[in-house]
Structures are given as structure tokens and as C-alpha cells.
Amino acid sequence: MSVLATLLDLVLPRTCSGCRAHGAGLCPSCGALLDGPALGLVRPRPCPPGLPPLSALLEYGGPVQRLLLAHKERGRLQLTAPLGRALATAVQVHGRDPVVLCPVPSSPKAVRQRGHDHAMRLARASAAALRSQGVDAVAAKLLLPARQIADQSGLSTVARAANLHGALRATGVPRGRVVIVDDVVTTGATLVEAARALTASGHLVVGASVVAATARLPRSP
Numbered sequence: 001m002s003v004l005a006t007l008l009d010l011v012l013p014r015t016c017s018g019c020r021a022h023g024a025g026l027c028p029s030c031g032a033l034l035d036g037p038a039l040g041l042v043r044p045r046p047c048p049p050g051l052p053p054l055s056a057l058l059e060y061g062g063p064v065q066r067l068l069l070a071h072k073e074r075g076r077l078q079l080t081a082p083l084g085r086a087l088a089t090a091v092q093v094h095g096r097d098p099v100v101l102c103p104v105p106s107s108p109k110a111v112r113q114r115g116h117d118h119a120m121r122l123a124r125a126s127a128a129a130l131r132s133q134g135v136d137a138v139a140a141k142l143l144l145p146a147r148q149i150a151d152q153s154g155l156s157t158v159a160r161a162a163n164l165h166g167a168l169r170a171t172g173v174p175r176g177r178v179v180i181v182d183d184v185v186t187t188g189a190t191l192v193e194a195a196r197a198l199t200a201s202g203h204l205v206v207g208a209s210v211v212a213a214t215a216r217l218p219r220s221p
């Protein structure tokens, strides 16, 4: 693709970010995938101790993987609303009571490099989708990085948990049920640390929800 074509595609995508079909940023087939039913509750294997009940819409891979990466890394913000609806479907696995959606924070460096805070965007879009379905939902940035985190890649689940302990701190006044939200879950170690920080500050964490969970996550019985 020429530089001009690449730039044009960024401004006005002419192919689906999920499957490259000609048309728009999201084709009807990939849109239907995001509007489908949730997998339900899932568990990483091994499941890290302290992981709150976790729900996911889809298994990570294929079109949903490409859509999430296009949104996070390439700033395809027209995907925020459909991905937010997808996340809202996963959140409702935890019930339809009033809920505060708290995104997993990215490091300030990652937010700077990407030019946006993808998880906060998804949390806001998801809360809006829930409200449109009659659920009292708000998004709130209750978690902040407490320190720099060493590179997680290549670490075992146990080593990741040790690396992450104390990495996040919670803020805000506790005000009801909290569901931690993110785009993807792999080992669950970050969600464990998020739940620990929130609970230590008096927040009531009822679960965590993601758009997609990696294939190592079989359904809960």
C-alpha cells in the first residue's frame, strides 16, 4: 500500500479491520460476531489465586484479535462503540444491577505511544451501551499505576503475580458494585492485582469482564 493509501485508510478505512473485507471499518459479519452471545464465565489454566469471577464475550483470535489490536494499537476509534457493546454483553454475565466499570490502567508511556487510553474508552462505551439497555452503569478510573512494571513477557503465572503485586493502587470513594474491565485477558495476573488494589481500598469487586480471552481459558462448569 502506498503511503497515501495507508493514510487514507487510517482516516477513512476501506477494509474491515477484522477480516480485510472490502467495505468499511467493520463488516456485517465481524459486527455480528461482536453482537453475539457471551461465552459466559471463563477461567485461565492455571487459574491465579485471587482472580474474581471472569466473563468473556469471545475466545481471543481471528477477527476479534485483529479488531482489538486495530482499536488499541492503530487508533481505529470507530471500533470503540461496537467493542464497547461487546464488552457490555460480557459485563451482564455478572448481572444487571447498578455497576461501576473500572478499566485496567495502561502505563502512562503506553498511553502516550498509542495516543489514547483504549481500556478507558472501552469502559465508557460499555457503560453507555449498558445504560441504553436499562442498566445503571458508569465508567470510573479507580485504578492507577503505583510503580513501573518490569516486562511480563516470558514470565510464568506465579512470576507474573509476584512481578505485579503492588503495581496498582486504587482511588475514589467506594460506591457500589465494581466490575474490572479490559479488552483481553491472558494469564489473569493483572486482573488479580487490580482486584487486590480495589478491595484493599474498600471497593466491592463483583467480577471482571473482557471482550476476548485466550484459548487457554476453558469455560467454567
Ligand SMILES: [Zn+2]
Binding pocket: 016, 017, 018, 019, 020, 021, 026, 027, 028, 029, 030, 031, 063
Ligand atoms: Zn470483517
